[in-house]
Amino acid sequence: xxxxxxxAVVAVLAVSxxxxxxxxxxxxxxxxxxxxxxTGDWAYEGQGILNAVNLxxxxxxxxxxxxxxRKVEIIPGDNKSDAKESALSAQKLINxxxxxxxxxxxxxxxxxxxxxxxxxxxxxxxxxSTATRLTEHGYKRFFRICSSDDRQGLCAADLIVxxxxxxxxxxxxxxxxxxxxxxxxxxxxxxxxxxxxxxFDALTPKEKDYTAILTRVKAAQPEVWYYTGYYPEAAxxxxxxxxxxxxxxxxxxxxxxxxxxxRLAGVEYAKGALITTPPQPADLPYPEAKKFLEDxxxxxxxxxxxxxxxxxxxxxxxxxxxxKQTNSDDPGKIADYLHNQLKNFPGITGPIEGFDxxxxxxxxxxxxxxxxxxxxxxxYKK
Amino acid sequence: xxxxxxxxxxxxxVGSGYALVALGYTMVYGVLKLINFAHGxxxxxxxxxxxxTTLTLLAAGVATPWVVVLAAFAASMSLVGLTGxxxxxxxxxxxxxxxxxxxxxxxxxxxxxxxxxxxxxYGANYQVFPEGLVAVGGWRVAGMxxxxxxxxxxxxxxxxxxxxxxxxxxxxxGAAIRAVSLDHDTARLMGIDVDRxxxxxxxxxxxxxxxxxxxxxxxYRQIHFTMGWVYGLKAFTAAILGGIGNIPxxxxxxxxxGLFETLAAGYISSAWKDAFAFLLLIAILVVxxxxxxxxxxxxxx
Numbered sequence: 001x002x003x004x005x006x007x008a009v010v011a012v013l014a015v016s017x018x019x020x021x022x023x024x025x026x027x028x029x030x031x032x033x034x035x036x037x038x039t040g041d042w043a044y045e046g047q048g049i050l051n052a053v054n055l056x057x058x059x060x061x062x063x064x065x066x067x068x069x070r071k072v073e074i075i076p077g078d079n080k081s082d083a084k085e086s087a088l089s090a091q092k093l094i095n096x097x098x099x100x101x102x103x104x105x106x107x108x109x110x111x112x113x114x115x116x117x118x119x120x121x122x123x124x125x126x127x128x129s130t131a132t133r134l135t136e137h138g139y140k141r142f143f144r145i146c147s148s149d150d151r152q153g154l155c156a157a158d159l160i161v162x163x164x165x166x167x168x169x170x171x172x173x174x175x176x177x178x179x180x181x182x183x184x185x186x187x188x189x190x191x192x193x194x195x196x197x198x199x200f201d202a203l204t205p206k207e208k209d210y211t212a213i214l215t216r217v218k219a220a221q222p223e224v225w226y227y228t229g230y231y232p233e234a235a236x237x238x239x240x241x242x243x244x245x246x247x248x249x250x251x252x253x254x255x256x257x258x259x260x261x262x263r264l265a266g267v268e269y270a271k272g273a274l275i276t277t278p279p280q281p282a283d284l285p286y287p288e289a290k291k292f293l294e295d296x297x298x299x300x301x302x303x304x305x306x307x308x309x310x311x312x313x314x315x316x317x318x319x320x321x322x323x324k325q326t327n328s329d330d331p332g333k334i335a336d337y338l339h340n341q342l343k344n345f346p347g348i349t350g351p352i353e354g355f356d357x358x359x360x361x362x363x364x365x366x367x368x369x370x371x372x373x374x375x376x377x378x379x380y381k382k
Numbered sequence: 383x384x385x386x387x388x389x390x391x392x393x394x395x396v397g398s399g400y401a402l403v404a405l406g407y408t409m410v411y412g413v414l415k416l417i418n419f420a421h422g423x424x425x426x427x428x429x430x431x432x433x434x435t436t437l438t439l440l441a442a443g444v445a446t447p448w449v450v451v452l453a454a455f456a457a458s459m460s461l462v463g464l465t466g467x468x469x470x471x472x473x474x475x476x477x478x479x480x481x482x483x484x485x486x487x488x489x490x491x492x493x494x495x496x497x498x499x500x501x502x503x504y505g506a507n508y509q510v511f512p513e514g515l516v517a518v519g520g521w522r523v524a525g526m527x528x529x530x531x532x533x534x535x536x537x538x539x540x541x542x543x544x545x546x547x548x549x550x551x552x553x554x555x556g557a558a559i560r561a562v563s564l565d566h567d568t569a570r571l572m573g574i575d576v577d578r579x580x581x582x583x584x585x586x587x588x589x590x591x592x593x594x595x596x597x598x599x600x601x602y603r604q605i606h607f608t609m610g611w612v613y614g615l616k617a618f619t620a621a622i623l624g625g626i627g628n629i630p631x632x633x634x635x636x637x638x639x640g641l642f643e644t645l646a647a648g649y650i651s652s653a654w655k656d657a658f659a660f661l662l663l664i665a666i667l668v669v670x671x672x673x674x675x676x677x678x679x680x681x682x683x
Contacts, residue, residue, distance in 0.1 A: 039498070041608060043506030175653060202653035206612050208602040211392045212644045213652035219385055232508050236604060243529050244388065264510050264604050 029073035030066055030329050032057075032319065033093035034312070035103035035113060036127075040081030041206070041232075044260065045105040048304055049127055049312035050076055052292075053102060055299050056316050066323050079104055083112040090116040098122060099331050102315045105308055107131035107177035114139055123331045123338075125315040128308040130254065131181040135358040141335040143359040145315045145349075146308075147278060147366060149178065152253060153185025155366040156276045160224055161193040163368075164249070170199035170222035172213065172237070174229035182228040182253050198222050205233055214241050224249040231256040235264035242269050254278060257369060257377060258306045267375035278307050278349065278365040280377060289348045307349065314347045321345060388528075389648040390641070395532045397640020398539035402594035403617035404624070404632040405546065406587030412563035412627040413583050414478075416485045420469055420492040421591055422614015423500075424462050426607060428592025429599035430500055432458040433509055440512060447515050451600065458596055459589040465496075466588030467581050475577075493610070500607040511603045535597050542593060543633050546586070550629055559583060563627060591617075619663050625676025634674060638662075 034053050036046030057072045065071045077093045079086035086104065090113035093101055100123035104110045110129035117124040118139040126134060126142070130149045135142065160166050169190055173183035180202070187197055199220040203213050214237065217225055225241075225248050227234050234256040241250065250273045252261075257277035262270045281293060281304055292313055296304050304310060322334040322342065338355050345352040353362040370380040403425050410418040432454040439450045473488040516531050550556035561569040562579045570576050598613075599605050616639065624635025639659060646658035666674060 039501065039506070041606070043501070044508075047506065201651065204653070204655050206608065207655075208598055208604070208609070208613075209392065209396050209644075212389060212647040212655070215385055215388050215392070216648060216652065232604060232606070235508075236602060239603070260507065264508055266510075266513055266603070268513075 027068075027070045029071045030323065031073050031075055031096065031098045032316070033075045033077055033096070033098035033101040033103070035077040035079055035086070035089055035093060035101050036312075037081040037105060037109065038076060038078040040079075040085075042081040042105050045128065045258075045306060045308050046079075046081075048306060048309035049103070049105060050074075051300055052296065052304060052309040052313040053316045055296055056313055056320075058299075059295070060320060066320065067327065067329060070329075072320075077101075077103070079109045079113070081106065081109065083108050086110075086112040087116060089113075094120050094122065099329050100125065100319055100334065102127055102312060102319070104129060107134060107181070110134060111177055114142055118142065121331050123319070123334050125319065127312045127315050129178065131177040132185065133177065133181060135360050139359070141331060141359075143315075143318075143335075143338055143355050143361075145318070145352075145361055146311050148360060149182040150185045152276050152366050153182055153187075154189050155368065156182075156186045156226060156251065156253070157189030157193055157195070159274065159276065159368050160190065160226075160251070161195050164224065166195075166223040166249070168196050168198050168221065168223045170217050170220055170225040170248070171197060172199075172217070172225065172227045172229070173202050174205045174233060175202045176205070176229065178255065179229040179253070183226075186226060186228065199225075203229075203233065205229060208236065209240075210237055211240050211244055214244055214246055217241075218244060218246040222248050224251060226251040226253075227256075228253045229255065231258050231261040232264060235261055235270070238265045238269045238273065249274065251276070254307075254366075259377065260305075262371055262375045262377065267371075267373075270371045270375065271373050273371045274380060275369045275371070275377065276366055277369055278311075279367055279379075280369065281307055281310055283379060284310075284349065286346065286348065286350065288346055292348050310348050314349050314352065317347065318342060318345060318352065385648070389644055391528060391532065392648075393641035393644030394637065395536050395640070396644055397620075397637040398536050399594050399598060399613075399636075400617050400620045400640050401543060401633045401636025402539050403591045403613060404621040404636045405543065405629065406591040407618050407621040408624070408626055408629060408632040409559075409583050409587045411621070412629075413559065413580055414474065414485075415482070416474065417489070417618070417626075418587075419486065419489040419614070420473075420496060421588065422610035422612075422617065423493045423496040424466060424469075424588040424610070425591040425595040425613055425617075426605070426610035427465065427496055427500060428458045428462045428588075428595030429605045429609070430504060430509070430607075431461050431592070432596040432599055433511055433605065436512060436515065451515055455593065455596055459592045462592035462595075463585040463589040466584040470581060470584040475580075497607055497610065504607065506607075508604050508606045511599050511605070513603075516600050531601050535601060538597065539594070542590060546590070547629060547633075555579075555582070616659065619659060622673055623663055623666055625673030628673070628675045631673055631675035638674075 034050050036049050037043055038046050054074055057074045061071045075096050077089035079089045086109040102125050105128040107129040110126050123141045126144045132148045132150045171183050173179040199217050203210055227237055234252045252275055254277035257275050293303055322337040326333040326337045343354050368380040369377050372378050406421045435454040435457045436450050469492050473492045474485050477484045558574045558579050562576055566576050620635040620639040621632045624631030642662050643659045647655040
C-alpha cells in the first residue's frame with residue numbers, strides 16, 4: 001500500500017515538473033497596485049476607483065501592453081477604510097512586487113501607507129486624499145492627482161465672504177486628517193477676510209444622533225454652517241438640523257459631492273446645500289472624459305458616480321504615460337518624469353499641467369456646486 | 383433652559399436605544415456568562431431586514447404606513463430572534479463545556495460573518511429607509527420643537543422594557559430564566575429544561591436588539607453594515623454600567639449613559655463625546671465594581 005502511495009506521489013511530481021518545463025516563457029507583468037477601501041466604510045468609493053483602473057488596464061493590455069508586449073497587472077489591496085489595515089495592505093502590495101501604487105480615498109488611510117511605500121521607493125499616487133499635510137512630509141515619489149485642501153478652504157472662504165456676503169460662520173469637522181485639515185484651512189482664510197467663527201468643534205463619525213452638537217450650533221446663531229467631513233454624516237446632519245429648526249445656510253466639502261449625499265438625506269433636506277468640490281464627471285467638457293464615461297458604462301452598466309473614480313483613472317493614465325515615455329518600469333525614472341517632464345497631459349479630470357516638487361498637481365480644480373430642487377448636484381450660479 | 387430640555391430629551395431617546403440593545407447583552411450574560419459580541423450585528427441585521435420588509439411591502443402596493451411599520455417590526459424581530467437561536471445552536475452550544483474564552487472568540491467570528499454577509503447581500507453603500515413611513519412633524523412647545531418620533535421611540539422602548547421586566551419577574555418562565563442565570567445544574571435538578579430556556583433568551587434578546595435597530599432605521603433612515611460595532615460597544619458599556627446580568631440594570635445603565643453622553647457633548651465638548659461615555663464607565667466601576675445595580679455573587683468553586 002505504501003509503495004503505491006510513493007509511486008503516485010512521484011508520478012504527480014514528475015508530471016508537474018514536465019508541465020512546468022513545457023510552458024512558454026511569458027514576459028513578466030508590470031505590477032501596479034491599487035490600494036483602496038474595498039470593504040468597510042468607504043467601500044463604495046474604493047470599489048469605483050478600482051473599477052476605473054481595471055477598465056483602463058484592460059484597454060492597455062488589449063492594445064498590446066506596455067514596454068514591448070508586457071501586460072499590466074493590477075493588484076488590488078484592501079485597506080478596509082482603516083489606518084491599521086492600510087499599513088498591512090501596503091506591506092502586502094510591496095511584497096508582491098509592485099512598482100507603483102494608486103490610492104487611496106481618505107487622507108488618514110493614505111497617510112498610514114505613504115511612509116512604507118517611500119521606504120521601498122515605490123511611486124505612490126493618491127487619488128482622493130486632499131489633506132495638505134500629505135505632500136509636506138517630503139516623500140520624493142509621492143504624488144497627488146486631486147487638488148489639496150488648502151485650495152478648497154480658500155474656495156470656501158471666498159464663497160462665504162465674497163459671494164454670499166456672510167460673516168457669522170460655524171464649522172464642524174470629524175477629526176479625520178482630511179476634515180480637520182479642511183476645517184483649519186477654511187478657518188484661517190475666513191479669519192483673514194474678517195469673518196467671525198462662532199462655532200468650531202468636531203463630531204464623532206459613524207454615529208446616528210447629532211442633535212447634541214446641532215443644538216449647540218443653533219444656539220451660536222450662525223448665518224452659514226460648513227461641515228467638512230464625509231457624506232453619511234453630512235446627510236444625517238442636514239436632516240437633524242431641520243428637525244431642531246436650524247435654518248442657516250448649509251455648506252459641505254467635496255467628500256459630500258456624491259449623489260449618495262442627496263439619496264441619504266432626501267431631496268427635501270438636501271436641496272439648497274452648497275458644496276465646494278472639483279467638478280462632477282458629467283460636467284467635464286473634455287473629450288477624454290466623455291470617452292471614459294461611455295467606456296465605463298459599457299463595461300459596468302452604469303456611469304461612475306463620483307469624481308474620485310475619474311481621479312483614479314487619471315492616476316493610472318499618467319503612470320502609463322510615464323512608463324511609455326521613459327521606456328522603463330523603474331520607479332525612480334517614473335517619478336523623475338512625473339516631476340520634471342510631464343507637461344499639459346490631457347487628463348480626464350482636466351489638463352494636468354504637471355506636478356510640482358512636492359508632488360502636488362499644479363493648478364486648482366475647486367468649484368462650487370449646489371443641490372437643486374430635483375436633487376441633482378449642479379454647478380452653482382449666483 | 384430650552385437647550386437643556388432639548389438635550390435632555392435627546393439623551394433620553396439615545397439612552398433608550400442603548401437600553402434596548404443592552405438588554406440583549408445582559409440577558410445572554412445572565413444565563414450563559416458569555417458576552418455575545420455578535421449582538422451588535424444582530425441589531426444591525428434587524429434594521430436591514432426591516433428595510434427589506436418595508437421595501438417589499440411598498441413595492442407590492444401596501445399603502446398604509448402603520449401596517450408597513452408593524453409588519454416590519456413583526457418580520458424583523460422574529461427573523462432576528464430565529465437568527466439568535468441559530469447562532470446559539472451553532473456557535474455557542476458546542477462550546478458550552480469548553481474554556482470561557484472559546485465562545486467569546488466564536489462570538490467574534492459570528493459577528494464578522496453577519497457583518498460581511500450583510501455587506502455582500504445588500505452592497506457596500508449606505509441604505510436608506512423610504513420616506514413617509516413615520517410622522518415627521520414635531521410639537522411646538524414653549525418655543526422648542528420636539529420631534530414626534532423621538533417621543534414615540536422613547537415610549538415604545540419603555541413599553542418593551544416594561545413588558546420584559548414583568549415577564550421575567552411575574553411569570554413562571556421568567557422565574558425559570560432567573561433560576562438558570564443563578565445556576566444551571568440546580569435549575570436542571572428543579573426540572574427546568576435549561577437548553578430550552580437558553581434558546582428562549584436568545585430569541586428575546588436579539589429580538590429586542592432588532593426592535594432598537596428598526597426604530598433607529600426608521601428615524602435616522604440611514605443604515606450601514608458597520609453600524610452594529612459602535613452601537614454594540616455603547617450598549618455593552620451600558621450593560622456593564624448597570625451591572626451585567628441584571629435586567630433592570632441594563633435599562634438604567636442605558637438611560638444614564640445616553641443622558642450623560644448627550645449632556646456632556648452638549649455642554650462641554652462634542653468631540654469628546656465617546657471619551658465622556660467611557661470616563662463615566664470607569665468612574666462607576668471604580669466606585670462600584672459590579673455596576674450600579676449589580677449584586678456580589680459568590681464565586682462557584
